[in-house]
Amino acid sequence: MFKPRLFAPGPTPVPEETLLELARPMFHHRTAEYRKMLEQLTADMQHIMQTKQAVFTITGSGSAAMEAAVASVVARGEKMIAVRAGKFGERWSDLGKTFGSSVVNVDVEWGTAITPQEVEDLLKQHPDAVALYTQHCETSTATVFDIEGIAKVVGKTKTLLVVDGITGVGALPFYMDKWGVDITVVGSQKALMLPAGLAFIACSEKAWKQIDATPPGALYNSLRAYKKSLATWDNPWTPANAMVRAALKSTGLIKAEGLEKVWAETRRRADALRAAAKALGLTLYSKSPSDSVTAINVPEGVDGEALPKVMANSFGVRVAGGQSQLKGKIVRFSHMGYTDAFDLLAAVSALEMALGKLGYKVEYGVGVAAAQKVLAKGC
Amino acid sequence: MFKPRLFAPGPTPVPEETLLELARPMFHHRTAEYRKMLEQLTADMQHIMQTKQAVFTITGSGSAAMEAAVASVVARGEKMIAVRAGKFGERWSDLGKTFGSSVVNVDVEWGTAITPQEVEDLLKQHPDAVALYTQHCETSTATVFDIEGIAKVVGKTKTLLVVDGITGVGALPFYMDKWGVDITVVGSQKALMLPAGLAFIACSEKAWKQIDATPPGALYNSLRAYKKSLATWDNPWTPANAMVRAALKSTGLIKAEGLEKVWAETRRRADALRAAAKALGLTLYSKSPSDSVTAINVPEGVDGEALPKVMANSFGVRVAGGQSQLKGKIVRFSHMGYTDAFDLLAAVSALEMALGKLGYKVEYGVGVAAAQKVLAKGC
Numbered sequence: 133m134f135k136p137r138l139f140a141p142g143p144t145p146v147p148e149e150t151l152l153e154l155a156r157p158m159f160h161h162r163t164a165e166y167r168k169m170l171e172q173l174t175a176d177m178q179h180i181m182q183t184k185q186a187v188f189t190i191t192g193s194g195s196a197a198m199e200a201a202v203a204s205v206v207a208r209g210e211k212m213i214a215v216r217a218g219k220f221g222e223r224w225s226d227l228g229k230t231f232g233s234s235v236v237n238v239d240v241e242w243g244t245a246i247t248p249q250e251v252e253d254l255l256k257q258h259p260d261a262v263a264l265y266t267q268h269c270e271t272s273t274a275t276v277f278d279i280e281g282i283a284k285v286v287g288k289t290k291t292l293l294v295v296d297g298i299t300g301v302g303a304l305p306f307y308m309d310k311w312g313v314d315i316t317v318v319g320s321q322k323a324l325m326l327p328a329g330l331a332f333i334a335c336s337e338k339a340w341k342q343i344d345a346t347p348p349g350a351l352y353n354s355l356r357a358y359k360k361s362l363a364t365w366d367n368p369w370t371p372a373n374a375m376v377r378a379a380l381k382s383t384g385l386i387k388a389e390g391l392e393k394v395w396a397e398t399r400r401r402a403d404a405l406r407a408a409a410k411a412l413g414l415t416l417y418s419k420s421p422s423d424s425v426t427a428i429n430v431p432e433g434v435d436g437e438a439l440p441k442v443m444a445n446s447f448g449v450r451v452a453g454g455q456s457q458l459k460g461k462i463v464r465f466s467h468m469g470y471t472d473a474f475d476l477l478a479a480v481s482a483l484e485m486a487l488g489k490l491g492y493k494v495e496y497g498v499g500v501a502a503a504q505k506v507l508a509k510g511c
Numbered sequence: 512m513f514k515p516r517l518f519a520p521g522p523t524p525v526p527e528e529t530l531l532e533l534a535r536p537m538f539h540h541r542t543a544e545y546r547k548m549l550e551q552l553t554a555d556m557q558h559i560m561q562t563k564q565a566v567f568t569i570t571g572s573g574s575a576a577m578e579a580a581v582a583s584v585v586a587r588g589e590k591m592i593a594v595r596a597g598k599f600g601e602r603w604s605d606l607g608k609t610f611g612s613s614v615v616n617v618d619v620e621w622g623t624a625i626t627p628q629e630v631e632d633l634l635k636q637h638p639d640a641v642a643l644y645t646q647h648c649e650t651s652t653a654t655v656f657d658i659e660g661i662a663k664v665v666g667k668t669k670t671l672l673v674v675d676g677i678t679g680v681g682a683l684p685f686y687m688d689k690w691g692v693d694i695t696v697v698g699s700q701k702a703l704m705l706p707a708g709l710a711f712i713a714c715s716e717k718a719w720k721q722i723d724a725t726p727p728g729a730l731y732n733s734l735r736a737y738k739k740s741l742a743t744w745d746n747p748w749t750p751a752n753a754m755v756r757a758a759l760k761s762t763g764l765i766k767a768e769g770l771e772k773v774w775a776e777t778r779r780r781a782d783a784l785r786a787a788a789k790a791l792g793l794t795l796y797s798k799s800p801s802d803s804v805t806a807i808n809v810p811e812g813v814d815g816e817a818l819p820k821v822m823a824n825s826f827g828v829r830v831a832g833g834q835s836q837l838k839g840k841i842v843r844f845s846h847m848g849y850t851d852a853f854d855l856l857a858a859v860s861a862l863e864m865a866l867g868k869l870g871y872k873v874e875y876g877v878g879v880a881a882a883q884k885v886l887a888k889g890c
Contacts, residue, residue: 138537142749146537154753155534158517158525158706160829191708192571192731195748199731230730321749327537329570329708329751350729351609352571352578369574370521370700372708374533450539 134448139479141271141299141425141452143321143328144469147385150325153378161373167365169376174362176383180324180391181301181316183308183334188358190331191372194298194319196353197331199227201294201315203349204356205342206262208232213254213264213291215246219272219455220296224265231349236261242457243273243427245420248281255289262342263292263314268300272455274427274464275418276304280311287312292339298322302386303398303424303468314339320375323398323424325382325469330375333358385470397510399423401467401476404506408480411502412487412494417462427454427462428483434490436460442486449482473507513827518858520650520678520804520831522700522707523848526764529704532757540752546744548755553741555762559703559770560680560695562687562713567737569710570751573677573698575732576710578606580673580694582728583735584721585641587611592633592643592670594625598651598834599675603644610728615640621836622652622806624799627660634668641721642671642693647679651834653806653843654797655683659690666691671718677701681765682777682803682847693718699754702777702803704761704848709754712737764849776889778802780846780855783885787859790881791866791873796841806833806841807862813869815839821865828861852886 138145159165170189177187190196202224206212212233214225217240228235236258240246251264264286269276279295286293292314300306301316302323308316314336321328335343335355348354357368386394402423409416409428417427430436437460440453454462465479480499488494517524538544549568556566569575581603585591591612593604596619607614615637619625625645634640643665648655658674665672671693679685680695681702687695693715700707714722714734727733736747765773781802788795788807796806809815816839819832833841844858859878867873 136536136538138539140539140541143537143539143752146753151534151536155530157515157530158522159515160517160519160522160831161707162519162831163823163829192575193748193750196571196575196731199729203729227730230727230733319749327751327753328540328749329754348609350578350582350731351606352575352729353731354609369572370698370707371572372706373522374525374706375708444542450542452539452541 137449137475137478139449139451139465141322141464141466141468142319144325144466145471146327147325147382147470150378150381153381154374156377158374161367161371166373169380170365173376173379173383176380176387177332180383180386181308181318181334182306182310183316185334185336186359186362187332187334188355188362189367189371189376190333190353190358191329191369192331192353193328194317194331195223197317197319197333198223198296199350200333200353200355201317202227202233203231204354205292205294205315205339205346206231206233207346208349209234211236211258211261213238213258213261215240215264215266217244217246217267217273217275218242218270220267220270224296243275243418245275245277248278248285251282252285255286255291259289261291263294265294267296268304268306269422269424271299271425272458273418274422274425275420276422279306279313283311283313292342299422299424299468302394304422305395308334320379323468324379325385326375326379329372330379398467400507400510401471401473402426404476404503405465405467405480407506408499408503412484412499424468425464425466427464430461430463431492434487434492438490439463439486442489443482446489447482447485449479451479476507477503516828516854516857518828518830518844520701520843520845520847521698523704523845524850525706526704526761526849529757529760532760533753535756537753540746540750545752548759549744552755552758552762555759555766556711559762559765560687560697560713561685561689562695564713564715565738565741566711566713567734567741568746568750568755569712569732569737570708570748571710571732572707573696573710574602576696576698576712577602577675578729579712579732579734580696581606581612582610583733584671584673584694584718584725585610585612586725587728588613590615590637590640592617592637592640594619594643594645596623596625596646596652596654597621597649599646599649622654622797624654624656627657627664630661631664634665634670638668640670642673644673646675647683647685648801648803650678650804651837652797653801653804654799655801656799658685658692662690662692671721678801678803678847681773683801684774687713699758702847703758704764705754705758708751709758777846779886779889780850780852781805783852783855783882784844784846784859786885787878787882791863791878803847804843804845806843809840809842810871813866813871817869818842818865821868822861825868826861826864828858830858855886856882
C-alpha cells in the first residue's frame with residue numbers, strides 16, 4: 133500500500149486544518165461574521181499578490197477570473213494581444229474571440245518564454261492594444277516568463293499588462309505593484325493550498341480607468357459588479373462562503389511561514405527535482421523552467437502515457453502527463469503548496485521505480501541522493 | 512447558549528456526512544475516479560430535475576448557471592422576455608441587457624405570480640421572443656409560479672421556457688421533461704444541502720437547437736463548452752472536484768429518502784409554519800406562497816430590521832429579512848434541505864420569543880402548537 137501523494141500542478145494537497153475547516157457547519161453569508169472573513173481574506177491575498185489594490189474573490193475556477201480580465205477590460209472591437217506559448221495562452225485568445233475583441237495572437241514556441249524585447253517590439257507594432265495577456269508560468273509547458281522585465285516595457289505604454297498568475301502567485305516571487313502588473317489572476321487550487329472553486333483578481337489604477345470606461349461583456353465575471361459589492365464587504369452573487377472561511381486557514385499558514393520563505397522552499401524543491409532528473413540522465417522540457425512546476429521529458433524507449441499511470445497506480449504518486457501535442461512526451465511535477473522535501477523524495481523515488489518498471493535503465497537512489505543534496509542545504 | 516440553526520433561504524444546513532466528505536484529502540480531477548463521480552452526480556441530478564437531458568455541473572453560484580442560460584441562448588439583438596416579480600427576476604433582465612439582447616421586461620407586482628394566461632398574452636404580443644425567463648420560486652418574495660401551466664402555453668410556441676429553479680428544484684414538485692421546461696437552472700446551496708459553489712443546468716432538445724445555432728456570448732458559462740467536455744465526463748475548466756465528491760452524499764440522501772417524500776416533507780414544514788403564523792395573528796407576504804420559503808409580514812409596531820437580528824443573536828435562529836423595497840417588512844424562513852420538524856418548532860419558538868422581546872403581544876406556545884398539529888399528521 134502506498135499513501136496517495138498529489139504532485140499534479142493543481143489541485144494540490146490541502147492542509148488538514150483547512151480540510152477540517154471545510155467540515156464546519158454551514159453559516160449565513162449576509163452577516164458581520166462573513167464580512168470580516170472576506171475582509172481578512174482580501175488583506176491576506178493583497179499580501180500574497182503584493183498589491184495595495186482591492187483583491188476580488190470570485191466563486192469559480194481560475195478561468196472565471198481570466199474571463200473577468202478580458203470581458204471587463206476590452207470592449208468589442210478593441211485590440212488585445214494574446215501571448216500563446218501553451219494551453220493557457222490559448223485560453224486568453226479564446227476569451228478575446230468570445231467577447232468580440234480584435235485579438236492579435238502571438239505564437240511562442242512551446243517550452244520557451246517570450247522576452248521583454250519581443251514584447252517591446254510587439255507593442256511598437258500594436259500601440260493601440262488595450263491589453264497584453266500572458267502567463268507568469270505556462271502550466272502546460274512548465275515555463276516561467278520574465279514578468280518583471282515584461283512589466284517594465286509594458287509600463288512605458290498605454291497598454292495594460294494582464295498576468296495569469298494561477299501557477300505562479302504564492303509559489304514564485306511576484307510583486308504586482310512594484311513590478312507594475314496591471315491585472316493579476318489567481319486560482320485557489322495551486323499555491324494557495326485550497327480546493328478548486330475560488331479565483332482572485334486585482335487591478336491597478338491604470339486598469340480601473342479602462343474598466344470603468346468599458347461596458348462589461350459578461351455579468352457573472354464582471355469586475356464592476358465585484359467592485360460595487362466589495363465596498364460593503366459583500367459579493368455580487370451568493371459566495372462560496374465555506375470556502376472563504378477555509379481559505380483563511382491556508383493563507384494563515386503562508387503568512388506564518390513567511391511569503392518569501394515559501395517562495396524559497398518552492399524553488400529548492402524545484403532545484404532538487406531538476407538535480408534528480410539530471411542525475412538520472414533525464415532532460416527538462418522547458419528552456420525557461422519554472423520553479424512552480426517541472427516538466428521532465430519522457431526518455432527514449434519509455435511509454436510516456438504509461439509513466440504517469442504507473443507512478444499513480446503502482447506508487448500512489450499522481451503527476452500530470454502532457455496535454456495536446458505534449459501528450460505522452462512529458463511528465464509534470466508540481467512544487468506548489470502543501471508539500472515538503474520528503475514528499476518530493478517519495479516522488480523522485482516513484483519516478484525511478486516507474487522508469488525501472490517501464491524498462492529504463494535506472495540505478496535506484498541516484499535521483500533521490502541528488503535531490504537530497506539540494507534539499508539538505510536548506511535545513 | 513443556543514445552537515445555531517440556519518433558516519435563511521440559502522445557504523441551508525449541510526448534512527454532517529456531506530461536511531465530512533469535504534474534509535477528505537484532495538484528489539486529482541483528470542482521473543477515472545473523478546469521471547465516475549461526475550457521471551453519478553449527473554445521473555442523480557437528472558433524477559432530481561426529472562429530466563433525461565444531460566445536466567451540466569458548473570463551478571460557480573446559481574447566477575453562473577443563469578448567465579449560461581442567457582449568454583448561450585439569446586444572440587445579440589434577439590428578443591427575450593424577463594418576468595420581473597422580484598430581485599431574481601431582475602437578474603434575468605440584467606443578464607439580457609449585458610449580453611445585448613432586446614429585453615422585454617414584464618413587471619409583476621412583488622408577492623404575486625404571473626399566470627399562464629398572462630404568459631399566453633405576452634407570447635402573442637412577442638412571437639419573436641427567443642426565450643421567456645422566469646423563476647419557479649422567486650426567493651425575494653417567497654412566491655411560487657405555476658410552471659406546469661406556464662410550460663403548457665409556452666410549449667405551443669417557438670419560444671423557450673427558461674426556469675430559475677434555484678429555490679425550487681429538490682424542494683417543490685418539478686418535472687422538467689413532463690412539464691416541458693426547456694432550460695432549468697439549479698444552485699447547490701438550497702434544497703441540495705450543499706455549500707454554495709456549484710450550479711446545475713439542463714436543456715431540452717428544443718433549447719439545444721437554439722444553443723447550437725447561437726454564438727456563445729461568454730466563455731466561462733458557455734453551454735457549448737460544457738456539452739463538449741461532458742462527452743468525456745470532463746469539465747471545460749478545473750472543476751470544484753471535492754464539491755462534486757461531497758455532492759454525491761447529499762444527492763444520495765435525497766434518493767434514499769425518496770424525491771417525492773422530500774417534496775411532501777418540505778410542504779408539511781411550510782404548512783406548519785403558515786399555521787403557526789396564522790395562530791400568532793401574523794400574515795403572509797405572498798399571495799402565492801411557496802413551500803420552499805415562507806415570507807411573514809412583520810406586524811405593526813415591531814421593528815422589522817431588528818426581528819431577524821434578535822432571532823439570530825438571542826436565539827441562534829438565522830432567518831432572512833426582506834431585500835430592496837421589502838427591507839424591514841418581512842422575515843423569510845427556508846423549508847429546504849437538511850432541516851426537520853423539530854428544527855422548525857425551534858424556529859417558531861424563536862419567532863414567538865423575539866416578537867415578545869420586541870413588544871408584540873404573543874401568547875407563548877400558540878404558534879408552536881399550531882405547527883405541531885400540522886407536523887403530527889405526517890408521522
